[in-house]
Amino acid sequence: MNSSISTDSQNTNPWGYHLILDCMKCNIASVTCPERIKDFCNDLINKIKMKPFGEPIIHRFAEHNSEAAGYSLIQLIETSNISAHFSDLTGDAYIDIFSCKSFDEKAAKLVVKKHFQPVNIKVLFISRNARN
Numbered sequence: 749m750n751s752s753i754s755t756d757s758q759n760t761n762p763w764g765y766h767l768i769l770d771c772m773k774c775n776i777a778s779v780t781c782p783e784r785i786k787d788f789c790n791d792l793i794n795k796i797k798m799k800p801f802g803e804p805i806i807h808r809f810a811e812h813n814s815e816a817a818g819y820s821l822i823q824l825i826e827t828s829n830i831s832a833h834f835s836d837l838t839g840d841a842y843i844d845i846f847s848c849k850s851f852d853e854k855a856a857k858l859v860v861k862k863h864f865q866p867v868n869i870k871v872l873f874i875s876r877n878a879r880n
Contacts, residue, residue: 762875764828764848767856771841771866778864779834779841782806782819788863789823792830795859796851799826841866846876 778784789804801824810816814837821832827847834841841864845856853873860869 762877763879764846764876765850765853766874766876767843767845767851767853768872768874769841769843769857769860770870771843771860771864772838772869773867774834774839774841774864776836776839779818779839780836782808784863785819785821785832785834788859789821789830789832791863792845792856792859793823793825795855796845798830798847798849798851800824801826804830 778788785806786804789806790800793800804821804823806819806821808817808819810818816835818834818836820834821830823830825847827849830843830845832841832843841860843860845851853871857869857871860866
């Protein structure tokens, strides 16, 4: 089984697009508040022109472990999903947008910056296609 991932931007017919954002030291009040996380999700959907499927699921996990505790978000969209995991301890956020419909990755990053004010963002954008 081939487990390599192509980040080839020359892929002219991708099946989907995956934006991965690792956000360091976000505003703690934003990443620890489910209402603010929901506002972020709704703003993101509007700015990248996606259609939500149902309401976002936002739940706090790992309350027994202060090093891992934090909220997780999953929002189904018509063309796949948006997911995010937030650390209460560090303020870090790990956000994924996957869609078979193209979207504006710069707009997505601007929404993240607006809502969470990270000190730094590592970005990986992948065109996904199992057949290439």
